[in-house]
Amino acid sequence: MALFVPAEPGPPAEVRTWTRTVGGAESNVACQLAGLGLRSAWVSAVGDDAFGRAVVSFVAAHGVDVSAVLVDPDRPTGLYIKESDAAGSPVRYYRRGSAASALGPSLLATLPLDGVRLVHTSGITPALSDSCLALMRALLAAPRAHQLSFDVNWRPRLWADRDPAVLRELAALADVVLVGADEAETMWGVGEPAAIRKLLPEPATLVVKQAERGATLIERDPATGTDLPEVFQRALRVDVVEPVGAGDAFAAGYLAAALAGAAPVRRLRAGHLRAAGALRTHDDVGPPLPAEVVARLLDADEAEWAAAHVS
Template sequence: MTGRSPAALVTLGEAMAVAAATEPGPLATGTPLRLGWAGAEATVAIGVSRLGHTAAWTGRVGDDAAGAMILAGLRAEGVDVSAARTDPAAPTGLMLRERRTADRLRVSYYRAGLAGSRLTPEDLDEERITGARVLHVTGITPALSATARAAVEHAVSFARAAGVTVSFDVNHRERLWSRAEAAEVLARLLPYADIVFAGPEEAALFVPDVPEDEPGRMARALTRLGPGQAVLKLGARGALVATADDALHVRPAVPVTAVDPVGAGDAFVSGYLAALLDGSPVEQRLRLAALSGAFAVSVPGDWEGLPRRAELGLLAAQDVTR
């Protein structure tokens, strides 16, 4: 990392090209598609960058047009990709998004054995991790391959030893692995996490004895497994945070017209972590997280709708604190 300024947030994971149908109906010859790209960790890096903090992303893309598009897009958003790898041995992954009906999306992934899944511990820039204030990982990357899993496990253990705040979004994907396997693997990450993000179904991977309709209890139970903060994302119902001192903070969602729900959770995380980097208290972290999520769902695409600081006032009228 010599000669480079440290990034406040460092993240690692998979990014892939996206071909998204622009009109409702089954995919068929002549279906109009919009080309773009996406990735959970990359979305968080973009969100944090747009909100005024430096961010870096590590991952692998293919030595192809899709990979070049992804890296150029991240650079354009101010995200440092100097530690990313272009893999000549595997192409960039692909996501197909079909608008099967006007209000139902259907997603297909082509990622097994492709560039994003070939991440290894050797790809990590340890000096960059120790220079960061926050390391952010998700439960998607460990599901991609044994080497990607090892990379995440090495990153969180290395960051924790260096005193870097570790953020972990469970982000369970049932198409990638079973709940039983996910619970076994991801439970190993919890003791390294300072902050864990989850939905009720994801939290149930680790605290199956707590009813999902009691999110406050679920969040408190998660803090007893290691994280100092457990953030439960409740969708349209808002979110809540339990802290290690048993405090509970609740935040309603910001009411907006939802256009595309994909990426809302990652947008929420980016707002929370940006406010953490601001030095804001938990209540303000939840506020910025809720605003970021509301902006994201109001625009088609995973990350395109993420807000900049100057835009936050656009939803001020809807941001009603209860």
């Protein structure tokens, strides 16, 4: 989507100048994965308008394959407004009737999935329309040779007139599920990783993001079919500029490390390190931490990790 953020300080109602950039959960992850050196592609739809062209150009400039993005001649590109704040940024969506909301199950026949190792999705898409929900159900239920990850990405404004219980249904069909503890508490009434796992036992991998506390990984042992012990990794201390986009960056860091066969703690650290970059900017896709800092902290002992402070 096209994204507008304040270009000057002050209450949003008094801001007169806004900066146009680009944001969106799946496109954020695709851009972050490309930045980590992986081949990634983004599939969506935009309008035949200036915003749509800007979105596609932005994502492509990050090294993402956008050849499967559809251009809708009749519907507009979705957009949203972000009222940036370090404590949390209210967002206003303008995407009802957008090009992306018209996507449906027929898209599956056109997806170039040969050789794909992972398909990443989010709980935002099924909230957009009945056809988008049908697309997600078909995608998750279809036989697959790839892994499928699902970031719950709870957006209450998008579910105002829909049943959010569908998110539990979709998550159960994924291989890897990422969910915020606060999201789970709001949607399902449980926030502790063990309780979330009890509610959602089906995915092979569950990652519970616990905001500034850290993240917990629960995964099934493929040999025994039972869960391995929980793995927790505290988050880095970061001077936060604005938090939106950090969850997507975490997902990309974690998934890239998982695809590389990294150990559990290293996967979680890779997520935290990528999220730290996003937390330092008003944009959804921020510049990463310096490579030498990332390399050092990935291999740091617990004391050095705990003492690290990203300013």
